[in-house]
Amino acid sequence: MDIVVMKFGGTSVRDQAMRYQAFRHIRREVSAGYKVVVVVSAMGRHGEPYATDSLKELVTYHVSKREYDRLLSCGEILSSIVMSDFLQQQGLKVTSLAPSEVGIKTDTNYTNANIITVEIDKMMDLFNDYDVLVAPGFLGTTEDGSITTLGRGGSDTSAVALGGALKATYVDIYSDVEGVMTADPKLVKNARVLEKISYDSLIALAARGAKVIHLKAIELAKKNHVNLRLRSTSADHIGTYVVDEEVTTLSLTYKAGYTRYEIFGVVRPIECHELVKHGEYWYAQTYDEEAVEKYLKDEGLSYEKHGNYVQVSWMNQQRTPMELTFYVDALKLEETLNFLHYNLI
Structure with missing residues (x-):
């Protein structure tokens, strides 16, 4: 059967x-x-x-x-x-x-x-x-x-x-999308469907915000060698095959819900695992604000914060994977994704 x-x-x-x-x-x-x-x-x-x-x-x-x-x-x-x-x-x-x-x-x-x-x-x-x-x-x-x-x-x-x-x-x-895309098609007008993607690349994309399938499900599929296809309900496109082999994948993902901190008077290393430094600013997921601000208060550090930031990841998944991660104001997300997709993908 x-x-x-x-x-x-x-x-x-x-x-x-x-x-x-x-x-x-x-x-x-x-x-x-x-x-x-x-x-x-x-x-x-x-x-x-x-x-x-x-x-x-x-x-x-x-x-x-x-x-x-x-x-x-x-x-x-x-x-x-x-x-x-x-x-x-x-x-x-x-x-x-x-x-x-x-x-x-x-x-x-x-x-x-x-x-x-x-x-x-x-x-x-x-x-x-x-x-x-x-x-x-x-x-x-x-x-x-x-x-x-x-x-x-x-x-x-x-x-x-x-x-x-x-x-x-x-x-x-x-x-509601035709498979795994090079970027979110609701924001990037030239996003393309990937014909194939490896389990590991899909796991990486899901961990960084891609929503086509849940991370836990991909990990289970890899473990049990399940033949996955990611497809669209409203189209006849064959979609994306998930395969157990190396496939070069260029893609953009994003994850919303970050707060940017400008921290003043830093004289020793910041040792708060919720904070990630990028450029001259620090970023934390919004739900970690309470823990971050307690740490900064305990350390006697003053700061300014701005909400509504998005983490963007450009990923080149190949034999030697590469990733570029940075943060943008949510109001500039669509413009940023389209610029990066045009120039990098």
Whole structure:
């Protein structure tokens, strides 16, 4: 039995028009003779009623982490049933799976659970009656049957874990871009799709802000030799193949959320691991401001700070990898990325 795992994110299942785009890809694989596992995220993004970030805002964190995971699971469970219903209307033989039927078994580290094993017997039995199984992503179950969540990007992790356990021919990660790009196409007008990228290069890009697939999922794919393809829901482009070989990759990534510090009166080395010196300024991630400013106060150092900075990385991933990292005001990000892409890529 040949199996393909196809993961669709929240924007790919948010409404009927996008679900139809996803169906086109699913139908193609079924027509080619594959059995298909469709892994779905919660529908939409923050502000839309069933998105994970919207569900988070329904409580004030006084509930236990175990209860919190049960709440967050509602988005993916709802999405899987809606997607199953839609695919049935299109004539496919399909059913949705409960979290326990997906078979991802985890520890009890609620809100960021670790996968222990993946049990596939239930899914293999269901393939006797169905061509397509729709699985809620992001979720696992403990030994006693409690629902857990796998942390940010957990639907990617679900898809890769299932692909490895099922020995899938491919695990296809669908999003709103055509694959791994040389830069963010929403900001850089001439960004191009990379035909191939190595696991290591993709891990490096994800760690520096690229959002096409979650870092934890890539690391799991590399470990289990999963055949990944990164593709677009709304286009027929083949996307980017992730390969276990050296591939020269030129790319630009960025990560927002930095604060710039100008520090005065420095007479001995700064020993604060949250601070990174670049040029005449120091930079720290915004969520580390409290720790940074405590350090500066304890050291008797005066400073000025400016928020809303972005870390930009130019990467040349080849036999001898090279990286150029610097920081820009967020208001100049688009201009900077386009200039660098034109001159370096």
